Amino acid sequence: MIKVSGNVSEALITHLTDTANQIDFDGLSITTTDDGYRVETPSIEVSGLTHTDLLDYITTEELAPYATNWYHWESSLSELGRHRRSFLRHAEGAHNDDVITRYTALRSDDGCLTEWGEIQLIATLDDHGRRQYDIRHQDDKGTAPRALEIHTDPRDAREISTYDDRGRYRPLQTAPSLQTGWVFPDLDARDAVETINFLYPASIANWNLERNGELDITHWRETVDRQTGIYGVVEELPRSAVEWVAEACCVDSQCLKRREWQYTEDDQLEADGGTGAFPCREPCSLVIAASRRWTKLEEEDERTYEFDLTPSEKEQLEAIIDAVADGRVGEIREADVYEGANQYRTRFLRAKRVDEEGRLSGTPTEPSTDASQTQKHTADNTDHDETESKGELHEGDDDDRTNHAAETRPEGNTEANEDV
Ligand code: SF4
Numbered sequence: 001m002i003k004v005s006g007n008v009s010e011a012l013i014t015h016l017t018d019t020a021n022q023i024d025f026d027g028l029s030i031t032t033t034d035d036g037y038r039v040e041t042p043s044i045e046v047s048g049l050t051h052t053d054l055l056d057y058i059t060t061e062e063l064a065p066y067a068t069n070w071y072h073w074e075s076s077l078s079e080l081g082r083h084r085r086s087f088l089r090h091a092e093g094a095h096n097d098d099v100i101t102r103y104t105a106l107r108s109d110d111g112c113l114t115e116w117g118e119i120q121l122i123a124t125l126d127d128h129g130r131r132q133y134d135i136r137h138q139d140d141k142g143t144a145p146r147a148l149e150i151h152t153d154p155r156d157a158r159e160i161s162t163y164d165d166r167g168r169y170r171p172l173q174t175a176p177s178l179q180t181g182w183v184f185p186d187l188d189a190r191d192a193v194e195t196i197n198f199l200y201p202a203s204i205a206n207w208n209l210e211r212n213g214e215l216d217i218t219h220w221r222e223t224v225d226r227q228t229g230i231y232g233v234v235e236e237l238p239r240s241a242v243e244w245v246a247e248a249c250c251v252d253s254q255c256l257k258r259r260e261w262q263y264t265e266d267d268q269l270e271a272d273g274g275t276g277a278f279p280c281r282e283p284c285s286l287v288i289a290a291s292r293r294w295t296k297l298e299e300e301d302e303r304t305y306e307f308d309l310t311p312s313e314k315e316q317l318e319a320i321i322d323a324v325a326d327g328r329v330g331e332i333r334e335a336d337v338y339e340g341a342n343q344y345r346t347r348f349l350r351a352k353r354v355d356e357e358g359r360l361s362g363t364p365t366e367p368s369t370d371a372s373q374t375q376k377h378t379a380d381n382t383d384h385d386e387t388e389s390k391g392e393l394h395e396g397d398d399d400d401r402t403n404h405a406a407e408t409r410p411e412g413n414t415e416a417n418e419d420v
Contacts, residue, residue, distance in 0.1 A: 002064040002103070002129050008071040009055050015075075025074055026099050028066035030054075041066050042098060065103045068129025077189055083208040084193040090114070092123045092131070106131070116277055117200050117256040118178045121192065133192035136183040148183040154191045157184075157198035172286050174200060174256045174276075203257075203278040210260075210279050218282040221264045223412060227288065231410040234288055237295040239263055245294065246271035249287050250280065253326070285412035292410070307361040309353065316340035316349060 015021050016032060023030040029040040037054045038047040044062055058067040077085055089095060091114040092102050105112050106125035114121045115138060122134040140148055151157070164170055164177040184195050193204060209215040220242055224235040237245070246269050250259040257280035259273040283291075309317070319340025323329050332339045339345070355362045 001061055001127075002068055002125075003127050004059045004064050004067055005128050008067055008075075008129075009058065011071055011075040012058065012067060013051070013055070023070060023074075025070050026066070026094070028070055028099070039063070065099050065129065069099045069103070072129060072131060072189075080190065080193075083205040084190075086208045086211070087193060087196075087204045088123075088131075088189050091121055091133075103129075116196060117174065117203070118176055119196070119199060121196070131189055133187045133189070134183065134185050135187065135192060135195050136185075137178055137180040139180045140183065143183075145183050145185040148181055151182060151184050152186075154184070154187070154194035154198055156182075157195045161199050172255060172284070174203075174280075175254060176252075176256055200256075200278065206281055207278040215260065215279060215281055217260050217265075219261045219264050220269075220283055223261070223283045223288070224291075227410060231288055231292055233295050234291045234410075237291055237298060239267075241294060241298050242291075243269055243271050245287060245291055246273075248325075249290065250274060252276065255280070283412050285410045288410035288412040303367075305363055307353075307363055309361065313349060313353065316345060320346060 012023070012030075015023065016030060016037070022032070027042050029038075031038045033047065035048045037049040037051075039045075039049060039054070039057065041063065046057070049057060057063055073085070073089070077088070080088075092106055092112045094102060097105070102112070103125060106123060111122040111124035111134075114123075118138055119135055120138045120141060124132050124134070126132060134145075136143075136148065151160075160179060160182055161173050162170060163179060165179045165181075170177055178199070184191075187195060196204060206215060221235075224237070227234050242263055246259060249255060250257075251272050252274040255274065256276045257274065257278060258276035259271075260279045261282055262268045317340075323332060323339070323341030329341055332341050332343070334343055336342050337345050353361050359365070
């Protein structure tokens with residue numbers, strides 16, 4: 001049985017006292033007539049209620065869910081931005097289910113579950129119809145809060161999202177590498193959406209804009225055309241390479257956003273855009289920063305080299321590329337010498353095929369075997385890396401990661417908090 005607090009009664013009467021204010025929300029209708037109040041829900045129709053009757057009536061089992069539901073959304077959260085409000089309503093199925101169905105789900109042991117990126121949010125209800133939210137990593141599903149690190153301040157989510165489980169800096173907040181072992185077990189509605197906005201900035205706003213057909217997408221050409229300074233060169237990246245950029249960075253294994261930007265509005269990329277719950281509306285600053293490097297590298301002409309490799313060694317090189325690209329190197333056991341990217345096999349290959357100057361099969365990179373040429377190539381790359389903040393990539397988000405920010409930021413999706 002839901003208990004109706006004095007706050008609910010007071011807010012309801014205050015609202016109805018203004019005769020212009022009727023209530024028509026989520027299946028609850030209360031109107032003032034010459035006969036008194038008229039109350040309707042999908043299963044109730046009562047009229048001629050006095051003021052006192054109404055206050056008694058909203059505490060009954062059939063009406064209390066509707067009254068507390070109205071109070072929660074239309075009074076308590078009336079000032080919440082439309083994107084946050086829409087997300088929270090989505091999180092309890094309000095876009096599809098009626099109040100009674102939702103209250104049954106919210107009061108069940110499982111509550112209402114929403115998966116968002118790598119996190120899950122569970123909405124539940126207390127005896128007064130107040131919503132509570134539990135936010136944690138999906139890998140910690142079902143773990144008792146006492147076994148996790150408990151947080152109550154949404155701002156803690158910034159720190160949580162900065163490093164992965166191995167303590168490594170995460171340059172992209174939507175990479176599938178969010179650390180585990182923490183929980184925000186009992187948040188109110190405002191703190192719940194605040195926490196999510198720290199973990200996945202602007203994801204709620206962009207999700208809701210997309211739902212409403214209002215998502216403003218900035219495609220690749222438009223984004224690179226507005227780059228200035230050291231990032232201006234990115235506009236020269238060939239279209240074919242933009243496909244590889246999207247394939248390298250924007251697939252589900254690398255980023256949990258669903259890429260909606262294309263080469264241009266009329267020129268779709270073939271690379272998989274992913275299946276994320278929330279969209280990516282513009283090439284992010286990390287992608288632009290990486291593309292600057294690729295633009296330089298793609299300027300080089302192709303050459304034909306000759307290497308001495310056995311068929312197995314050729315396949316081993318391919319296996320190494322696969323393992324590194326898929327982030328599987330750490331999973332390959334030392335004992336598994338059948339894996340091409342196994343450390344012993346790779347060391348064996350290096351001992352056999354890479355000379356003391358680091359050249360595969362002793363083949364020089366430059367056509368001339370002149371060592372000075374090789375040194376020049378290396379020096380060129382070194383100079384370039386130094387201008388790129390030692391080659392590290394950083395998403396130009398607007399949080400407090402200033403220790404990692406490059407001096408000049410690319411113009412890209414920085415995911416500021418856009419909720420309105
Ligand atoms: S451009 Fe968008 S989808 Fe691609 S990596 Fe950046 S945030 Fe993810």
